[in-house]
Amino acid sequence: MSEIGEAFRDGPALIPYITAGDPDAESTKAQVRALARGGADIIELGLPFSEPIADGPTIQNAIQRSLDAGMTPQSYLDLVADLDVAVPIVCMTYYNLIYQYGDEPVRAFVEAAAEAGISGLIVPDLPVEESDDLRAACDEFGLDLIFIVAPTTKGERLDRVMEQVSGFVYVQARLGTTGAQADVSTQTHDSLGRLATYDVPKAVGFGVSEGHHAREIVAAGADGVVAGSVFVDLIASGENVTSNLERKARELAEGARTGFEQRVPRPERT
Amino acid sequence: MSDSPAKFGDYGGQYVPEVLMPAIEELTDAYERYVLENEDGFMDDFRARLRDFGGRPTPLQHAEQLSARYGTEVYLKREDLVHGGAHKLNNALGQVLLAKYMGKERIVAETGAGQHGTATAMAAAHLGMDCEVYMGRRDITRQRPNVFRMRINGSKVNPVDVGRGTLKEAINETMRDWATNVEDTHYVIGSVVGPHPFPRMVRDFQSVISEEARAQIREKTGGLPDSVVACAGGGSNTMGAFHNFVPDEDVALYAVEAGGSSLDVDEETGVAPNSASLSTGSVGVLHGARTRLLQSRDGQILESHSISSGLDYAGVGPELAHLVDTGRVTPVTVPDDAALEAFHRFSQEEGIIPALETAHAIAYLETADDLGESVIVNISGRGDKDLESVLEETAKRDLANAPEMGVFE
Numbered sequence: 001m002s003e004i005g006e007a008f009r010d011g012p013a014l015i016p017y018i019t020a021g022d023p024d025a026e027s028t029k030a031q032v033r034a035l036a037r038g039g040a041d042i043i044e045l046g047l048p049f050s051e052p053i054a055d056g057p058t059i060q061n062a063i064q065r066s067l068d069a070g071m072t073p074q075s076y077l078d079l080v081a082d083l084d085v086a087v088p089i090v091c092m093t094y095y096n097l098i099y100q101y102g103d104e105p106v107r108a109f110v111e112a113a114a115e116a117g118i119s120g121l122i123v124p125d126l127p128v129e130e131s132d133d134l135r136a137a138c139d140e141f142g143l144d145l146i147f148i149v150a151p152t153t154k155g156e157r158l159d160r161v162m163e164q165v166s167g168f169v170y171v172q173a174r175l176g177t178t179g180a181q182a183d184v185s186t187q188t189h190d191s192l193g194r195l196a197t198y199d200v201p202k203a204v205g206f207g208v209s210e211g212h213h214a215r216e217i218v219a220a221g222a223d224g225v226v227a228g229s230v231f232v233d234l235i236a237s238g239e240n241v242t243s244n245l246e247r248k249a250r251e252l253a254e255g256a257r258t259g260f261e262q263r264v265p266r267p268e269r270t
Numbered sequence: 271m272s273d274s275p276a277k278f279g280d281y282g283g284q285y286v287p288e289v290l291m292p293a294i295e296e297l298t299d300a301y302e303r304y305v306l307e308n309e310d311g312f313m314d315d316f317r318a319r320l321r322d323f324g325g326r327p328t329p330l331q332h333a334e335q336l337s338a339r340y341g342t343e344v345y346l347k348r349e350d351l352v353h354g355g356a357h358k359l360n361n362a363l364g365q366v367l368l369a370k371y372m373g374k375e376r377i378v379a380e381t382g383a384g385q386h387g388t389a390t391a392m393a394a395a396h397l398g399m400d401c402e403v404y405m406g407r408r409d410i411t412r413q414r415p416n417v418f419r420m421r422i423n424g425s426k427v428n429p430v431d432v433g434r435g436t437l438k439e440a441i442n443e444t445m446r447d448w449a450t451n452v453e454d455t456h457y458v459i460g461s462v463v464g465p466h467p468f469p470r471m472v473r474d475f476q477s478v479i480s481e482e483a484r485a486q487i488r489e490k491t492g493g494l495p496d497s498v499v500a501c502a503g504g505g506s507n508t509m510g511a512f513h514n515f516v517p518d519e520d521v522a523l524y525a526v527e528a529g530g531s532s533l534d535v536d537e538e539t540g541v542a543p544n545s546a547s548l549s550t551g552s553v554g555v556l557h558g559a560r561t562r563l564l565q566s567r568d569g570q571i572l573e574s575h576s577i578s579s580g581l582d583y584a585g586v587g588p589e590l591a592h593l594v595d596t597g598r599v600t601p602v603t604v605p606d607d608a609a610l611e612a613f614h615r616f617s618q619e620e621g622i623i624p625a626l627e628t629a630h631a632i633a634y635l636e637t638a639d640d641l642g643e644s645v646i647v648n649i650s651g652r653g654d655k656d657l658e659s660v661l662e663e664t665a666k667r668d669l670a671n672a673p674e675m676g677v678f679e
Contacts, residue, residue: 050540050570051438051556053445054287060432072568095285096555100569125555127291129276130283150289152452157292172289176450 003088003119004042004144004167008201012218012256013041013168015203016249017092017228019062020045021071022235025079031235034242036085038249043085044122044226047076047093054124056179058229062236073101073109081116088119090146090167095126098134110137120144120167128164135164148172149195151187158194168201168224173208173217180229181207184216192221211255218259225256276466279595281588284465286445286558293452294465300372301467305364305474312371316364320478323396324363325353328479330486330646335619340635343644345495346622347483347511349651354389356625356651357479357507362389362458364475366397369456376455377401380444382409382437382503383580383627384416385651386460391425401425404443406435409579416655434573437503437583441557461504462587465558469587476510483646484514496642497522500650501631502601503545503581505590507650516598522642525590526634528576529603537566545574547586548594548601561588577606577663578626578656608633610663613653614671625651626659 007013016035020028028045035043048063048071055063080089091113098121102108113121120143126134128147138145144167151174153161162169171192174185188204195202204217205226214225234244276282284294304312320326328348336344349357366377377399381387387403394401403420407429410417420427433439448457462469462476480498487495500511502525515521530544542564544550551562556571564572564584576582593599604612609626612633617623624632628650635647653660664672 051442053442053557054449056446067570074568094555096563096565096569096571099555100565100567124287125285125558127284127286127288129291130285148288150287150292152289152292154292157295161288175289175452177446 002144002167004090005201007041007088008168008223012222012260013201013203013224014039014249014253014256015042015044015224015226016040016231017044017046017226018231018235019048019059019066020076020079021048021066021069022062022232023065024069025071025075027241028079029083030242031245032083032085034245035231035249036087038246039253040087040249041224042088042090044090044092044228045080047073047091047097049094049097052094054177056177056229058180058232059178062232073097077112077116080118083117089117090120090122091118092122092124095123098123106133107137110134110141110143114141114143118143120146122146122148122170124148128161131164146170149191151175151191154194162198162200165200168203169195169198170226171195171202171204171222173204173206178206178228180209180233184213188217189220196221211251214252214255215259215262218256219262221263225252227252278589278592281559281561281592282466282469283560284558285555285560286465287449289449290452296372298467300368301471304368304371305471310371312368316367319363319367320360323353324359325351326478327482328352330483330490332490333620336635340641342641344635345487345490345644345646347479347646347648349479349507350622350624350628350649354385354392355654356385356389357476357510358386358389358460358651359392360478360510361460361472361475361506362386362393365456365458366390366393366399370397370399372456374454374456375400376451377458378404378444378447378455379458380404380437380440380460382440382582383578383625384409384413384420384655385580385625387425387427388416388419390458391420391423394425395423402428402447404428404430404440404447406430406437406440408435409437412579412659413655414658436579438571438574445557461506462509462589463504463557463559463561463585469559469589472506473509473513473589476506477513479507479510479648480512480514483511487644487646491644494518494521495644495646497524497645498648499524499526499631499634499645500648501526501581501627502548502586502590503528503583503627504585505587507648508590509587511646511648512599516593523599524634525594525599525601526631527601527603528578528581528630529605530575531606533603535564535572540566540570540572541575542572542584543575544603545576545581545583546603547584548591549603551586556585559588562586562591577609577659578630580625580627581630602634604630604633607667608636610660610667611669611671612636613660614669614673618671622649623653624649625653626656627651
């Protein structure tokens with residue numbers, strides 16, 4: 001089992017997202033340690049791209065702060081290599097950066113990512129249709145390639161996407177882009193229902209910001225919770241950042257655990 | 271990979287968030303049925319509306335002064351005479367009609383110079399659809415008349431404040447709206463860019479330009495032109511003007527890009543002071559397609575520049591990139607100053623006020639080596655929308671052929 005798969009073994013996984021280099025690389029290291037202390041099981045570390053079409057304003061602004069501070073793909077990989085936490089790191093970025101890195105499109109980035117200690121990739125503008133090259137490179141260097149399933153992904157298309165998933169499937173909780181929301185969308189429950197028969201960890205993200213969201217999502221059958229904008233907001237406020245990140249992570253992890261205990265056991269599949 | 275309908279050689283593809291893929295599959299299916307196979311008489315309906323609402327066919331006009339000036343027979347394909355004042359209506363009408371056939375209820379669009387937004391607003395009003403247009407804040411100030419026209423046609427114009435507030439940012443924002451409202455909304459992309467099937471579909475809607483021009487020049491001269499010249503931002507009027515001439519190997523095709531103030535890139539500031547992605551860009555992935563882009567070595571997209579907001583974009587259509595790689599299309603550049611000079615000269619000598627985009631194509635005639643005995647220039651749009659920009663930019667320069675600027679104060 002991959003490092004990422006392991007993270008789901010002992011109960012629900014908390015997967016926080018932050019943008020690397022927001023506001024600078026040294027701060028990111030402290031933020032990652034705080035999230036790990038707060039109970040993060042996997043950390044999604046964003047590599048900033050200038051055109052983040054799948055992200056909402058919160059993360060877009062974080063990406064801008066990071067780019068303004070000079071973050072590059074190389075300094076990102078150096079930063080990851082310097083991290084001293086046991087939590088697996090997933091790189092979330094857009095395809096053009098993976099394509100442009102080094103001399104050999106796609107493969108050079110994945111090789112460098114593996115060397116830096118990255119366990120998996122999420123590329124929100126890369127549907128399964130275009131993923132052959134990245135899939136091959138991830139297989140070669142032992143990275144998980146995590147795909148997103150949207151509320152609009154149904155029927156035969158869902159099968160096609162699920163065939164390609166490794167590590168975990170990122171269940172997009174609602175239509176639209178990333179951003180903290182006040183409630184859990186009913187689309188989440190529908191999506192988890194459609195995914196119930198697939199034997200791969202399911203982590204729900206897009207809009208998760210409170211402990212009770214995490215509880216409801218895990219109680220509904222999710223194996224993990226992804227939360228990004230809520231952490232990025234805490235970083236943007238600039239006040240007591242590391243202690244706030246740790247506290248928020250603990251709140252979400254606790255919510256997820258409570259949800260797991262409340263979960264109505266599903267009948268064994270026949 | 272090159273035999274995939276989603277690709278042009280290695281260019282094209284579908285690089286978009288998963289949430290949009292089902293809508294893109296649905297659109298691909300609708301494109302194949304309605305556009306390619308004329309299901310339910312869609313193409314007949316489209317052609318009739320292009321004629322009666324759009325004012326097609328547009329003339330192919332012999333330009334007497336230009337012919338004398340350049341020693342070659344110059345023909346103008348008058349897309350500025352299409353309803354709304356630009357070729358943009360061909361595509362906007364096609365897509366809004368297609369959305370209606372698909373049962374969609376809402377239209378979103380992005381716009382740079384405002385011509386595509388205006389065309390979409392007009393088509394949406396004509397066909398009774400709700401429409402919202404995203405436009406960069408900077409472009410809103412540069413192109414106020416078009417903002418008014420969109421609003422007057424009943425569309426909502428949403429300013430985009432991110433980045434430099436131009437076309438690139440407006441596209442990002444429209445993609446986000448589409449991702450949020452994908453179930454009942456169609457995104458009318460304004461050029462031959464974006465994920466498959468947009469580059470092909472927009473080209474098909476625009477190819478009426480070269481279909482007409484090819485027949486018209488044969489009628490006038492008994493043969494084909496030696497060259498066709500069109501300006502290229504995203505490349506929709508370019509592909510429209512070129513498409514039916516692509517198999518005619520003896521017809522030279524020139525895509526005129528905005529050379530801006532310089533062809534050099536300032537990597538430090540992340541700015542390319544031009545919009546010449548075919549001439550100076552490199553291969554990458556932006557807004558749904560693999561194509562040629564203005565980007566840093568790391569793959570961050572650069573801010574582009576052009577005096578013409580309609581050309582001010584860091585990417586270009588994947589088919590055009592492919593035709594350049596295979597040698598069929600020759601990319602050339604015209605700087606801001608030359609485009610402005612051509613704007614004034616053409617207005618004075620031919621009595622046609624061209625869009626600043628179009629002025630780039632006209633300016634190329636001034637420096638071209640050998641266009642042969644006859645050339646078609648695609649007059650992609652009229653310049654009324656650009657008058658404020660033209661006055662402001664002319665006042666900054668010492669142009670020999672500019673009108674007396676004092677009369678505008």
